[in-house]
Amino acid sequence: GIQVEQSPPDLILQEGANSTLRCNFSDSVNNLQWFHQNPWGQLINLFYIPSGTKQNGRLSATTVATERYSLLYISSSQTTDSGVYFCAVVAFNKFYFGSGTKLNVKP
Amino acid sequence: DSGVTQTPKHLITATGQRVTLRCSPRSGDLSVYWYQQSLDQGLQFLIQYYNGEERAKGNILERFSAQQFPDLHSELNLSSLELGDSALYFCASSPRARGTDTQYFGPGTRLTVL
Numbered sequence: 001g002i003q004v005e006q007s008p009p010d011l012i013l014q015e016g017a018n019s020t021l022r023c024n025f026s027d028s029v030n031n032l033q034w035f036h037q038n039p040w041g042q043l044i045n046l047f048y049i050p051s052g053t054k055q056n057g058r059l060s061a062t063t064v065a066t067e068r069y070s071l072l073y074i075s076s077s078q079t080t081d082s083g084v085y086f087c088a089v090v091a092f093n094k095f096y097f098g099s100g101t102k103l104n105v106k107p
Numbered sequence: 108d109s110g111v112t113q114t115p116k117h118l119i120t121a122t123g124q125r126v127t128l129r130c131s132p133r134s135g136d137l138s139v140y141w142y143q144q145s146l147d148q149g150l151q152f153l154i155q156y157y158n159g160e161e162r163a164k165g166n167i168l169e170r171f172s173a174q175q176f177p178d179l180h181s182e183l184n185l186s187s188l189e190l191g192d193s194a195l196y197f198c199a200s201s202p203r204a205r206g207t208d209t210q211y212f213g214p215g216t217r218l219t220v221l
Contacts, residue, residue: 041214042109045199045209048207048209093204094152100149
């Protein structure tokens with residue numbers, strides 16, 4: 001299967017700081033998605049971004065498919081951004097998840 | 108609230124037993140996905156159904172099976188349970204089966220195998 005690596009594994013930020021999370025993948029994919037799991041376990045699908053750049057409020061994502069990586073930017077972080085961010089790539093309709101970046105935003 | 112419901116919320120059972128997890132998708136969504144989240148394996152895609160038909164299969168063990176019924180709810184059956192099956196099982200739904208569709212996740216069922 002496709003290997004998906006996320007970095008950093010852990011990140012601690014002060015509220016208001018910016019951050020960049022990275023997702024590398026080992027092969028060509030049809031699709032890439034970013035997810036957020038809050039500290040209570042709820043999963044939310046943030047972005048569908050097989051290539052290019054998308055923005056949603058303080059979050060934006062960029063995928064460079066030819067170089068097999070994607071970046072998730074969080075600007076002006078808030079405590080509600082805490083949790084685990086997963087990227088998942090899709091190939092032949094199957095999802096392959098990274099191990100996540102655990103973000104802790106401190107007030 | 109995502110609109111996706113999962114029952115039960117918690118399940119405690121013994122090794123060798125069989126359990127059924129249920130998922131009701133958002134109204135109008137035709138596609139259902141099942142995922143397993145464990146400390147050892149992380150998040151894993153198990154299987155996807157679209158309008159009653161299996162669409163994609165991931166790392167689903169042979170001891171596990173799933174189906175989607177005409178009313179579009181889905182059930183995940185886990186049999187001959189082992190300690191390593193203890194995990195959080197999520198289902199998600201989306202309007203269609205396209206990769207562009209946003210998935211909406213249920214709250215999960217926490218399975219503990221003793």
